[in-house]
Amino acid sequence: MASSTRASASAISCGGVSLVFGLLLDGLAWSRIKEKFMVGITELKAFHQFNQKALEIHRRWDDLDAPELLPLAASLKESAQPLSDLGGEEWHRKKDMSRHLTCLVNYLKDDDKDKCWTDIKDLIYADLPALGYRLLTLADSRL
Structure with missing residues (x-):
């Protein structure tokens, strides 16, 4: 037993x-x-730097030619990927931001600055505020 x-x-x-x-x-x-999907001070600092790069492109738009803006746009696009990933697949502006960054770089490569003016504006006035809000929401949920 x-x-x-x-x-x-x-x-x-x-x-x-x-x-x-x-x-x-x-x-x-x-x-x-x-x-x-954890967001802390490091990620918020990265977002701030990303935002500053976009604003620099916007500020210098009239003063620089497409070949001069291209390295700034390429750097912006490169710094976007980790932040976009943090936003998650369900983040509603992820595809829009990716498209705006791709068009910005591609049109500048083609030396056609006028075609991508709306892309930098959409990044600054729509994509970046939405990403900032998303990251703050994720950071807040962590607490």
Whole structure:
């Protein structure tokens, strides 16, 4: 009888371990997902720098030619990716921001500054405020 009790206890224990192990794995997966969308001061500083780059392009638009604006736009596009990823797939302006950055760089490469004026305006007046709000919301949910 004692051996059957041990066997049952072992089976329950093994089941319990696998259940606990499964929950731990789920917890680890959840913490990785949460980490991906965690926003703190570092990410908000990166957003601020991203915003400053966009504003610099906007301020210097009339003074610089397309080839002079291109490195600024390329740098802006490069710095956008990690922030866009933080916003998550469900962030409603993610595709718009990506399209505006791509058009900005491509039209400047083609030396056609006039075609991308609306893209820099849309970035500054629509995409960046929406991204800032999204990151603040994610940071607030962390607290």
